[in-house]
Amino acid sequence: RKCLSAMASAICFYCGATQLVYKCKDCEYISSCEKHLKIHRPTGSCLPFTVISKEGVGRCAVAVRDILAGETVIEDDAAVIAPASGRLVCLECFSPVSENAKCKDCSLPLCCQGPRHKIECRQMARFIGERTPSLYLSVAVLRLLAVDSGTWELVDSLMDHLEERKGDVGEGDWEKVDRGVIKYLMNGDVGHTKATL
16 A cells, blocks of 8 residues: 555655655655655655754754654665775685785785675776775775765755864874875776765
Protein backbone atom coordinates (compact mmCIF):
# COMPACT_ATOMS: atom_id res chain seq x y z
CA ARG A 1 0.00 0.00 0.00
CA LYS A 2 1.06 3.59 -0.49
CA CYS A 3 2.47 4.89 2.79
CA LEU A 4 2.11 8.59 2.02
CA SER A 5 -1.07 10.64 1.85
CA ALA A 6 -1.35 14.02 0.16
CA MET A 7 -1.12 17.06 2.40
CA ALA A 8 -1.64 20.62 1.23
CA SER A 9 0.85 22.53 3.43
CA ALA A 10 3.34 19.81 4.37
CA ILE A 11 7.11 20.24 4.39
CA CYS A 12 9.52 17.36 3.73
CA PHE A 13 11.14 16.32 7.02
CA TYR A 14 14.52 15.98 5.33
CA CYS A 15 14.94 18.60 2.60
CA GLY A 16 12.25 21.17 3.40
CA ALA A 17 10.54 20.80 0.01
CA THR A 18 6.94 21.99 -0.13
CA GLN A 19 5.91 20.60 -3.52
CA LEU A 20 4.63 17.02 -3.84
CA VAL A 21 5.02 16.36 -0.12
CA TYR A 22 2.93 13.74 1.66
CA LYS A 23 2.21 12.80 5.28
CA CYS A 24 3.27 9.27 6.23
CA LYS A 25 0.14 7.12 6.62
CA ASP A 26 1.90 4.67 8.94
CA CYS A 27 3.22 6.99 11.65
CA GLU A 28 1.59 10.37 10.94
CA TYR A 29 4.65 12.13 12.46
CA ILE A 30 6.54 12.82 9.24
CA SER A 31 5.81 14.46 5.92
CA SER A 32 8.14 13.58 3.07
CA CYS A 33 8.75 14.09 -0.61
CA GLU A 34 8.96 10.87 -2.62
CA LYS A 35 12.73 11.26 -2.91
CA HIS A 36 13.35 11.16 0.85
CA LEU A 37 10.76 8.59 1.87
CA LYS A 38 13.48 5.90 1.76
CA ILE A 39 15.31 7.80 4.52
CA HIS A 40 12.18 7.79 6.70
CA ARG A 41 11.26 4.17 5.87
CA PRO A 42 14.45 2.36 4.77
CA THR A 43 13.20 -1.14 5.65
CA GLY A 44 9.43 -0.77 5.83
CA SER A 45 9.19 0.71 9.32
CA CYS A 46 9.20 4.41 10.16
CA LEU A 47 12.26 5.89 11.82
CA PRO A 48 11.48 8.26 14.75
CA PHE A 49 13.31 11.43 13.70
CA THR A 50 13.04 14.59 11.67
CA VAL A 51 15.80 16.91 10.50
CA ILE A 52 15.96 20.51 11.68
CA SER A 53 18.49 23.33 11.22
CA LYS A 54 19.94 25.04 14.29
CA GLU A 55 21.92 28.25 14.16
CA GLY A 56 25.62 27.56 14.73
CA VAL A 57 25.14 23.79 14.60
CA GLY A 58 23.62 23.12 11.19
CA ARG A 59 21.31 20.24 10.37
CA CYS A 60 20.57 17.73 13.11
CA ALA A 61 18.23 14.83 13.77
CA VAL A 62 15.57 15.31 16.44
CA ALA A 63 13.17 12.67 17.80
CA VAL A 64 9.53 13.14 16.77
CA ARG A 65 8.18 10.71 19.38
CA ASP A 66 9.34 8.66 22.35
CA ILE A 67 11.99 6.13 21.34
CA LEU A 68 11.75 2.60 22.67
CA ALA A 69 14.74 0.83 24.24
CA GLY A 70 16.59 -1.05 21.50
CA GLU A 71 14.67 0.69 18.70
CA THR A 72 16.57 1.63 15.55
CA VAL A 73 16.76 5.42 15.37
CA ILE A 74 18.73 6.01 12.16
CA GLU A 75 19.92 3.73 9.38
CA ASP A 76 22.55 4.98 7.00
CA ASP A 77 25.08 3.82 4.45
CA ALA A 78 28.58 5.26 4.41
CA ALA A 79 29.09 7.82 1.66
CA VAL A 80 32.80 6.96 1.57
CA ILE A 81 34.83 4.15 3.08
CA ALA A 82 38.46 5.14 3.57
CA PRO A 83 41.17 4.46 6.14
CA ALA A 84 41.77 6.93 8.94
CA SER A 85 44.67 5.12 10.47
CA GLY A 86 48.07 6.44 11.43
CA ARG A 87 49.56 3.04 10.66
CA LEU A 88 50.10 1.43 7.27
CA VAL A 89 46.91 -0.35 6.17
CA CYS A 90 45.63 -1.84 2.92
CA LEU A 91 43.46 0.64 1.03
CA GLU A 92 41.03 -2.14 0.10
CA CYS A 93 40.46 -4.18 3.29
CA PHE A 94 42.11 -1.86 5.88
CA SER A 95 44.19 -4.69 7.36
CA PRO A 96 47.67 -3.74 8.60
CA VAL A 97 50.32 -4.29 5.91
CA SER A 98 54.10 -4.13 5.62
CA GLU A 99 55.86 -1.52 3.50
CA ASN A 100 56.35 -4.22 0.84
CA ALA A 101 52.61 -4.72 0.27
CA LYS A 102 51.98 -2.30 -2.59
CA CYS A 103 49.71 -1.91 -5.58
CA LYS A 104 51.65 -2.72 -8.76
CA ASP A 105 50.16 0.30 -10.55
CA CYS A 106 50.30 3.12 -7.98
CA SER A 107 52.56 1.77 -5.17
CA LEU A 108 49.97 2.56 -2.48
CA PRO A 109 49.56 0.11 0.43
CA LEU A 110 47.52 -2.86 -0.83
CA CYS A 111 47.32 -6.57 0.06
CA CYS A 112 44.20 -7.56 -1.92
CA GLN A 113 42.14 -6.51 -4.94
CA GLY A 114 38.63 -5.03 -4.87
CA PRO A 115 36.42 -2.12 -5.94
CA ARG A 116 37.49 0.47 -3.36
CA HIS A 117 41.10 0.95 -4.44
CA LYS A 118 40.21 1.23 -8.14
CA ILE A 119 38.72 4.67 -7.44
CA GLU A 120 42.02 6.35 -6.57
CA CYS A 121 44.57 4.02 -8.20
CA ARG A 122 44.74 5.74 -11.58
CA GLN A 123 44.91 9.20 -9.99
CA MET A 124 47.50 8.27 -7.38
CA ALA A 125 49.75 6.47 -9.91
CA ARG A 126 50.96 9.96 -10.88
CA PHE A 127 52.49 10.36 -7.41
CA ILE A 128 54.80 7.31 -7.39
CA GLY A 129 57.73 8.08 -5.11
CA GLU A 130 56.07 11.20 -3.67
CA ARG A 131 53.83 10.73 -0.65
CA THR A 132 52.07 13.19 1.60
CA PRO A 133 51.70 12.64 5.34
CA SER A 134 47.98 13.02 4.65
CA LEU A 135 47.91 10.12 2.18
CA TYR A 136 44.79 8.50 3.62
CA LEU A 137 42.94 11.83 3.72
CA SER A 138 43.88 12.36 0.05
CA VAL A 139 42.44 8.93 -0.77
CA ALA A 140 39.25 9.77 1.15
CA VAL A 141 38.87 13.03 -0.83
CA LEU A 142 39.29 11.20 -4.16
CA ARG A 143 36.74 8.59 -3.12
CA LEU A 144 34.28 11.29 -2.07
CA LEU A 145 34.68 13.10 -5.39
CA ALA A 146 33.79 9.84 -7.17
CA VAL A 147 30.41 9.22 -5.46
CA ASP A 148 27.18 9.28 -7.45
CA SER A 149 25.12 12.47 -7.65
CA GLY A 150 22.49 11.27 -5.13
CA THR A 151 25.14 10.52 -2.51
CA TRP A 152 26.90 13.81 -3.26
CA GLU A 153 23.64 15.70 -2.72
CA LEU A 154 23.24 14.12 0.73
CA VAL A 155 26.88 14.81 1.71
CA ASP A 156 26.74 18.35 0.36
CA SER A 157 23.73 19.12 2.58
CA LEU A 158 25.84 18.50 5.69
CA MET A 159 27.38 21.45 7.53
CA ASP A 160 31.11 21.54 6.79
CA HIS A 161 32.32 23.89 9.55
CA LEU A 162 34.78 25.27 6.99
CA GLU A 163 34.89 28.75 8.51
CA GLU A 164 35.89 27.30 11.89
CA ARG A 165 38.52 25.08 10.25
CA LYS A 166 40.03 28.02 8.40
CA GLY A 167 39.75 30.37 11.40
CA ASP A 168 41.98 30.81 14.42
CA VAL A 169 40.84 27.63 16.17
CA GLY A 170 41.78 25.27 13.34
CA GLU A 171 44.31 27.38 11.45
CA GLY A 172 47.23 24.94 11.86
CA ASP A 173 45.06 21.97 10.91
CA TRP A 174 43.65 23.76 7.87
CA GLU A 175 47.14 24.63 6.63
CA LYS A 176 48.05 20.92 6.81
CA VAL A 177 44.93 20.00 4.82
CA ASP A 178 45.53 22.78 2.28
CA ARG A 179 49.18 21.86 1.76
CA GLY A 180 49.04 18.09 2.34
CA VAL A 181 45.81 17.28 0.53
CA ILE A 182 44.35 20.04 -1.67
CA LYS A 183 47.58 21.33 -3.21
CA TYR A 184 48.95 17.78 -3.36
CA LEU A 185 45.94 16.57 -5.37
CA MET A 186 45.87 19.68 -7.57
CA ASN A 187 49.57 19.16 -8.43
CA GLY A 188 48.62 15.65 -9.54
CA ASP A 189 45.98 17.06 -11.90
CA VAL A 190 43.04 15.14 -10.43
CA GLY A 191 40.60 17.05 -12.61
CA HIS A 192 39.17 19.30 -9.90
CA THR A 193 39.70 22.91 -8.92
CA LYS A 194 40.63 24.05 -5.43
CA ALA A 195 36.98 25.04 -4.94
CA THR A 196 35.73 21.48 -5.51
CA LEU A 197 38.48 19.88 -3.45
